[in-house]
Amino acid sequence: MNLKDIGEFGFIKRITPDSVNNPVNVMRAIGDDAAVFAIGKNECVVLTTDLLVERVHFIKEAMTGYQLGYKSLAVNLSDIAAMGAVPQHAFVSIGIPKETSIEYLDEIYRGMKDLAKQYNVNILGGDTTSSIVDLIINVAVTGVAKKKSLLYRNTAKEGDVIFCTGLLGDSKAGLDFILKSEQPKNVHEKRLFEAHCLPRPHIEEGLFLANSGVVHSCIDISDGLSSDLMHIAEESNVGFILQEDAIPVSPDLLHYCKEHGYSAIEYALAGGEDYVLVCTADAKKATKLENDFYKTFKRTLYRIGTITKEKKYLMQKNDGTLSDIKPKGWDHFA
Amino acid sequence: MNLKDIGEFGFIKRITPDSVNNPVNVMRAIGDDAAVFAIGKNECVVLTTDLLVERVHFIKEAMTGYQLGYKSLAVNLSDIAAMGAVPQHAFVSIGIPKETSIEYLDEIYRGMKDLAKQYNVNILGGDTTSSIVDLIINVAVTGVAKKKSLLYRNTAKEGDVIFCTGLLGDSKAGLDFILKSEQPKNVHEKRLFEAHCLPRPHIEEGLFLANSGVVHSCIDISDGLSSDLMHIAEESNVGFILQEDAIPVSPDLLHYCKEHGYSAIEYALAGGEDYVLVCTADAKKATKLENDFYKTFKRTLYRIGTITKEKKYLMQKNDGTLSDIKPKGWDHFA
Numbered sequence: 001m002n003l004k005d006i007g008e009f010g011f012i013k014r015i016t017p018d019s020v021n022n023p024v025n026v027m028r029a030i031g032d033d034a035a036v037f038a039i040g041k042n043e044c045v046v047l048t049t050d051l052l053v054e055r056v057h058f059i060k061e062a063m064t065g066y067q068l069g070y071k072s073l074a075v076n077l078s079d080i081a082a083m084g085a086v087p088q089h090a091f092v093s094i095g096i097p098k099e100t101s102i103e104y105l106d107e108i109y110r111g112m113k114d115l116a117k118q119y120n121v122n123i124l125g126g127d128t129t130s131s132i133v134d135l136i137i138n139v140a141v142t143g144v145a146k147k148k149s150l151l152y153r154n155t156a157k158e159g160d161v162i163f164c165t166g167l168l169g170d171s172k173a174g175l176d177f178i179l180k181s182e183q184p185k186n187v188h189e190k191r192l193f194e195a196h197c198l199p200r201p202h203i204e205e206g207l208f209l210a211n212s213g214v215v216h217s218c219i220d221i222s223d224g225l226s227s228d229l230m231h232i233a234e235e236s237n238v239g240f241i242l243q244e245d246a247i248p249v250s251p252d253l254l255h256y257c258k259e260h261g262y263s264a265i266e267y268a269l270a271g272g273e274d275y276v277l278v279c280t281a282d283a284k285k286a287t288k289l290e291n292d293f294y295k296t297f298k299r300t301l302y303r304i305g306t307i308t309k310e311k312k313y314l315m316q317k318n319d320g321t322l323s324d325i326k327p328k329g330w331d332h333f334a
Numbered sequence: 335m336n337l338k339d340i341g342e343f344g345f346i347k348r349i350t351p352d353s354v355n356n357p358v359n360v361m362r363a364i365g366d367d368a369a370v371f372a373i374g375k376n377e378c379v380v381l382t383t384d385l386l387v388e389r390v391h392f393i394k395e396a397m398t399g400y401q402l403g404y405k406s407l408a409v410n411l412s413d414i415a416a417m418g419a420v421p422q423h424a425f426v427s428i429g430i431p432k433e434t435s436i437e438y439l440d441e442i443y444r445g446m447k448d449l450a451k452q453y454n455v456n457i458l459g460g461d462t463t464s465s466i467v468d469l470i471i472n473v474a475v476t477g478v479a480k481k482k483s484l485l486y487r488n489t490a491k492e493g494d495v496i497f498c499t500g501l502l503g504d505s506k507a508g509l510d511f512i513l514k515s516e517q518p519k520n521v522h523e524k525r526l527f528e529a530h531c532l533p534r535p536h537i538e539e540g541l542f543l544a545n546s547g548v549v550h551s552c553i554d555i556s557d558g559l560s561s562d563l564m565h566i567a568e569e570s571n572v573g574f575i576l577q578e579d580a581i582p583v584s585p586d587l588l589h590y591c592k593e594h595g596y597s598a599i600e601y602a603l604a605g606g607e608d609y610v611l612v613c614t615a616d617a618k619k620a621t622k623l624e625n626d627f628y629k630t631f632k633r634t635l636y637r638i639g640t641i642t643k644e645k646k647y648l649m650q651k652n653d654g655t656l657s658d659i660k661p662k663g664w665d666h667f668a
Contacts, residue, residue: 035423049472049474051428056465
């Protein structure tokens with residue numbers, strides 16, 4: 001049997017059994033944005049880790065060291081944000097090919113430290129080693145939260161309103177420049193490129209949602225809106241309907257997609273690496289949540305759909321017609 | 335400037351500044367076997383991480399998947415042991431080349447889970463991704479301890495007795511078989527090979543030392559006795575004298591070294607990957623510590639030397655003559 005046959009998520013299901021020997025303090029094991037374990041009576045630690053491998057997650061020539069360092073921490077902070085926790089400490093393992101220059105490595109750490117400083121996060125440890133061919137960066141981040149304010153994936157409820165905290169699809173457009181070895185040629189394209197290289201983790205937004213008391217579930221968009229929302233739906237045993245017109249895409253993305261004949265909605269649904277949060281909230285409190293969000297951040301909390309009892313994944317057009325959404329997110333082994 | 339010029343430890347010194355933005359709960363940052371941060375009033379979390387890269391840390395053909403999985407967790411548990419903490423949760427990031435068979439991956443996780451079960455440790459999360467050429471495994475492990483019972487590197491005191499909790503040098507002999515592409519040909523050589531592939535983390539020993547109240551500092555032997563003891567000495571601002579005759583080497587290692595014309599003491603000093611603990615303890619309480627250790631484990635706590643005020647690293651032969659010990663441990667960038 002081959003990895004390709006079972007896929008990334010099949011593989012995760014395969015390794016999950018018999019992994020918890022001591023469940024006493026375990027609040028969340030494999031299967032969420034981060035694991036959660038209790039320490040003492042009220043406190044819990046949230047821990048996430050992401051492995052970035054050269055030529056799989058990044059191409060050295062296409063990104064500055066600063067961007068790479070920044071992003072390798074940002075993707076982890078985004079997972080902590082999706083749990084509604086406060087990030088605290090980062091641990092950086094790095095595998096370095098011999099010919100790597102110190103100046104490039106300095107830039108990686110400068111990017112990481114700039115972002116860490118912004119969110120009052122410490123780089124507290126790690127591991128430093130060599131690598132034969134590819135540069136390897138694994139970052140683990142811990143966060144803290146009160147036990148009762150955590151946001152999980154598997155707790156969406158029928159009738160919930162689906163929200164997202166930012167624009168979707170820009171990151172995929174930014175990735176296009178890398179894959180085509182092209183340079184962004186104006187300020188609009190540069191913004192798309194930055195959305196890919198320097199994503200802002202939605203930490204304040206995650207804490208706001210966690211403290212609202214009306215958000216039932218949350219995830220960050222790493223694989224793509226459709227895939228990530230399917231994680232919420234599958235684990236919560238529900239379905240969803242998205243409103244096509246409500247999916248927030250930037251004018252820059254619309255322009256870019258029009259110019260190249262691409263579908264902006266496809267970019268938003270299947271792009272991935274947006275690192276905004278998608279959450280589901282009590283429908284009765286949804287309007288208040290939107291208003292409070294706007295008051296707090298002076299930005300829109302986008303209302304994009306509804307959680308349904310029926311386990312279907314649907315897209316509704318402006319004219320009311322419904323169509324199935326197929327999973328199109330990233331699978332490392334597909 | 336090149337990495338080779340500053341070495342692994344020079345690189346670590348280079349990245350350390352400006353890494354702590356929020357020192358409030360930080361008890362130990364970069365520079366020990368593990369980082370430590372406080373949660374609540376009395377509790378603290380200990381966290382360590384180790385990155386293993388194919389062709390740098392292991393050769394796939396020379397080790398079973400089971401051994402690789404076991405060892406990748408064991409080296410982290412050993413770091414937790416060196417802090418005197420109880421290991422709790424492991425987080426496994428794995429980067430998998432396309433052609434890797436599921437059966438081999440199953441074996442990796444079987445080895446990891448067998449060891450985890452033995453120490454009541456959970457595998458609570460991680461990351462699963464692809465890799466172009468090399469198999470990559472990063473394991474992070476958390477442990478818990480009471481704040482006051484932790485063991486650090488930088489707290490050895492003049493006059494302390496130096497102990498180690500197990501035999502030294504076997505692992506390097508075991509590695510020889512891999513480097514020479516030879517099979518161990520008898521039960522003695524097999525034991526040396528196993529010392530390299532399936533090292534037992536000294537968790538119970540670490541807890542015993544932490545709870546004794548008389549141990550001042552501790553480290554685990556990953557780079558080699560001389561290098562690791564130099565970490566203790568440098569950070570504690572002291573020196574040491576080792577007694578050559580007291581360095582514990584196994585009959586199997588003596589036999590192996592005699593047969594091949596190697597020096598067993600060299601293997602013990604500079605070999606590394608033994609994953610036993612080296613600690614320094616109050617000289618007045620040293621005999622009681624030895625006796626209690628023997629009563630508890632029915633094994634010897636080996637008394638191998640003394641911490642000195644003078645910052646020299648010395649070896650004393652049976653006839654009283656002293657010679658300098660040169661650092662010979664592993665440096666990834668040397």
